[in-house]
Amino acid sequence: MQKIRLMLATGLAALAALPAPAPAATLFMGSYPDSLLVFEEGKAAVTGTIKLETGLPTSMQLSDDGKRIYVTTITTSGIEVIDTATRKVINKFSLNDGTTRYRFWGGTPDPTGRYFYTVLSKFDKGVDRYTVSKPMYGVIDLKLQKVVRTAAIDKEDERAGGFRAGYKVSQDGKFLYAFGEKVLIIDLATLKVLDRIDLAKPEGTGMENVGFGGTLDAIRTPGQYVSLFNATDPYIHNKMFGMARFDLATRQFDFTPIGPAPEAMAGLEVTPDGKEAYTVVTNGKLGNKRCEFWRFDMTTNAVLAKSEFPCRSRFRLGMSMDGAKLYIYGASYDVEVYDSKTLKHEVTWDLGYDTTGAGMVAVP
Numbered sequence: 001m002q003k004i005r006l007m008l009a010t011g012l013a014a015l016a017a018l019p020a021p022a023p024a025a026t027l028f029m030g031s032y033p034d035s036l037l038v039f040e041e042g043k044a045a046v047t048g049t050i051k052l053e054t055g056l057p058t059s060m061q062l063s064d065d066g067k068r069i070y071v072t073t074i075t076t077s078g079i080e081v082i083d084t085a086t087r088k089v090i091n092k093f094s095l096n097d098g099t100t101r102y103r104f105w106g107g108t109p110d111p112t113g114r115y116f117y118t119v120l121s122k123f124d125k126g127v128d129r130y131t132v133s134k135p136m137y138g139v140i141d142l143k144l145q146k147v148v149r150t151a152a153i154d155k156e157d158e159r160a161g162g163f164r165a166g167y168k169v170s171q172d173g174k175f176l177y178a179f180g181e182k183v184l185i186i187d188l189a190t191l192k193v194l195d196r197i198d199l200a201k202p203e204g205t206g207m208e209n210v211g212f213g214g215t216l217d218a219i220r221t222p223g224q225y226v227s228l229f230n231a232t233d234p235y236i237h238n239k240m241f242g243m244a245r246f247d248l249a250t251r252q253f254d255f256t257p258i259g260p261a262p263e264a265m266a267g268l269e270v271t272p273d274g275k276e277a278y279t280v281v282t283n284g285k286l287g288n289k290r291c292e293f294w295r296f297d298m299t300t301n302a303v304l305a306k307s308e309f310p311c312r313s314r315f316r317l318g319m320s321m322d323g324a325k326l327y328i329y330g331a332s333y334d335v336e337v338y339d340s341k342t343l344k345h346e347v348t349w350d351l352g353y354d355t356t357g358a359g360m361v362a363v364p
Contacts, residue, residue, distance in 0.1 A: 030358030054078025151191035307343035
């Protein structure tokens, strides 16, 4: 009996020493025509929807503390803020009025949650025509619910950032990073570009329309941004891809080349421990298209494994909160689930709703 008790005690101690499994997350995804889906990983089912009064969602951005989701909508050029704990809309407004309309995709809030930074165009209705502005940097006051500042984009930067760029604000709220055809560092006090870095986000559109993740493909460490970028060597101008790491406060970065750039990549999804990361690579066209998962070692920047999977015409890459699953989703009624270690398909979740390209946000 004493021996049995000892064995039980030893077994219980060993179980206690094992890491607790990560709790299943709640996934938020945009859906036609005007809502967010609330999907519970543990139940593998949509458990609710959040109505968006301003219209069709085009992007979602999770705050650094994970407490808010900032959603932009295209129907009325709106912004809606979701409380992740209560799943309620706590702020909503449209920028459009009777004579003025705006058009913008995405953006990012500042650390205080007071301002939202983006690139936008303005449409003013006249007696017989609309006057359309060039794209410009815009500052939206979320409390006053209106555009409070704009600034012209320098001619050399008109394609470097653009509507489809990714954005990130430094923790001190002083600098805006625009990740597009170049990396632009913008002084938020003046809305002037302080520096330009000749690194480009990998192509995320085109034949396969591979989209960047809803959280900007970043390791969620305050003050840091890590993702894949393309660069061209100065000698024979070959395009290569590699890993870039930015310090958003000091504006310093380092870039490690990995190999020749493929035709399209889907950004970067990083495991919670920061040791491994995943992307999707697309090569070829039409009947010759090939889509692959690539798994990286984040300490050596080496490609550890590749695995082909069936291509879709439009899709995005997501990851579960514990890093154990990869998701292929977007512009469809389902989510395809893959094991992140084996890169093999496990199951397809039927959503019952048509999802948009707004992205996916996962919260505990």
